Amino acid sequence: MEVNFRSTCMIASALDLIGDKWSILIVRDMLLHKKTAFKEFVASDEGVATNLLSSRLKFLESIEVITKNKLTTNKKENIYLLTEKGIDLTPVIMELVIWSDVYVRAYHTEMNTSETVNMDKEIVIKNAQKQYREFAAQFKNQIVC
Amino acid sequence: MEVNFRSTCMIASALDLIGDKWSILIVRDMLLHKKTAFKEFVASDEGVATNLLSSRLKFLESIEVITKNKLTTNKKENIYLLTEKGIDLTPVIMELVIWSDVYVRAYHTEMNTSETVNMDKEIVIKNAQKQYREFAAQFKNQIVC
Numbered sequence: 186m187e188v189n190f191r192s193t194c195m196i197a198s199a200l201d202l203i204g205d206k207w208s209i210l211i212v213r214d215m216l217l218h219k220k221t222a223f224k225e226f227v228a229s230d231e232g233v234a235t236n237l238l239s240s241r242l243k244f245l246e247s248i249e250v251i252t253k254n255k256l257t258t259n260k261k262e263n264i265y266l267l268t269e270k271g272i273d274l275t276p277v278i279m280e281l282v283i284w285s286d287v288y289v290r291a292y293h294t295e296m297n298t299s300e301t302v303n304m305d306k307e308i309v310i311k312n313a314q315k316q317y318r319e320f321a322a323q324f325k326n327q328i329v330c
Numbered sequence: 331m332e333v334n335f336r337s338t339c340m341i342a343s344a345l346d347l348i349g350d351k352w353s354i355l356i357v358r359d360m361l362l363h364k365k366t367a368f369k370e371f372v373a374s375d376e377g378v379a380t381n382l383l384s385s386r387l388k389f390l391e392s393i394e395v396i397t398k399n400k401l402t403t404n405k406k407e408n409i410y411l412l413t414e415k416g417i418d419l420t421p422v423i424m425e426l427v428i429w430s431d432v433y434v435r436a437y438h439t440e441m442n443t444s445e446t447v448n449m450d451k452e453i454v455i456k457n458a459q460k461q462y463r464e465f466a467a468q469f470k471n472q473i474v475c
Contacts, residue, residue: 192375193442196358196423199430202437206349213341230337248437270433277429278341280421285344288415292347292393297338 188248202248203274207233207241209281212250212267212274216317221264221324250274256327266321275310333393347393348419352378352386354426357395357412357419361462366409366469395419401472411466420455 191197203209214220214229226238233241242265245251250271253263279301286302301309335343348354359365359374371383378386387410390396395416398408424446431447446454 188437190438190441191377193438193440194355194358194375195427195430195434195442195444197355197376198434198438198441199426200351200354202434204349204351204354206345209345209349210339210342213339230339231342232336273429273432276425277422280425281344282340284418284422285340287418289340289343289347292333293335293338293343295338296335296343297340299340 203245203250205241207237208245208250209274209278211238211241211245212271213278215251215265215267216272216275216278216313219317219320221266222262223265226265245271254324255329256324257329258327260329264324266324267317272314272317275314279306279310279313348390348395350386352382353390353395354419354423356383356386356390357416358423360396360410360412361417361420361423361458364462364465366411367407368410371410390416399469400474401469402474403472405474409469411469412462417459417462420459424451424455424458 188201190201203212210229210231210233211226214226218225218229220226220229223235223238223242226242227233227235242251242253246253246265248270249268251265251267253265255262256264282299283302283306285296286299290296333346335346337343348357355374355376355378356371359371363370363374365371365374368380368383368387371387372378372380387396387398391398391410393415394413396410396412398410400407401409427444428447428451430441431444435441
């Protein structure tokens with residue numbers, strides 16, 4: 186994993202790792218939509234190009250935001266899971282949702298709504314993280330070492 | 331302002347507006363470093379190319395994250411100020427700082443530290459926003475309509 190950090194700034198450095206247009210959406214697909222397979226990420230509405238997706242998955246794996254695994258029940262297909270580092274991007278995603286709800290809607294009238302914007306932020310974050318951990322735990326004993 | 335939103339997702343749509351590598355750093359420079367001038371943004375450590383900066387400033391102005399103004403005391407230079415929409419990106423920036431502190435440092439040993447990561451998040455955010463509003467208010471009577 187070779188990253189050319191632009192500066193010593195904490196904000197810039199975080200963006201140097203996950204500040205492209207796709208990384209956060211891959212984390213979203215895993216965290217909120219429980220997607221685990223390459224073909225499921227490809228099927229997302231944004232239509233990521235497969236070469237770009239492939240390279241972002243490799244990079245996210247290299248910086249330990251996700252893990253790539255094979256299951257004993259299906260040795261052909263990779264399944265991707267978020268690490269705690271990935272799960273801890275939930276607050277960033279939540280803040281984007283809140284900002285989007287207030288400020289992006291004016292430019293994008295067909296944009297989705299989310300009931301979570303009116304709920305207690307910390308609870309929404311904790312619940313999303315807990316649900317994902319429970320989801321990922323089911324694969325634990327099936328992962329090929 | 332013409333944006334091709336990739337989907338109806340609130341997260342993707344927010345990233346379609348401010349999810350490039352520079353927008354959040356421009357907001358950071360304004361919010362935390364009280365920068366207002368083009369040449370001050372250029373001088374930031376990340377070394378943004380002037381054509382890229384120019385195009386991002388224009389775009390951020392078009393989506394009302396910033397305003398471009400001239401002062402009665404200096405009609406030559408533009409001064410850029412954050413709108414409330416821009417100031418409301420503070421929580422996103424704060425969450426990036428927190429994530430960075432825990433997870434990016436391992437890859438980037440020279441990265442800065444910030445005492446804010448150990449403080450109450452909501453207070454840090456409110457203070458940063460308040461300080462910026464006070465800073466921006468000083469220009470209010472000098473802005474050429």
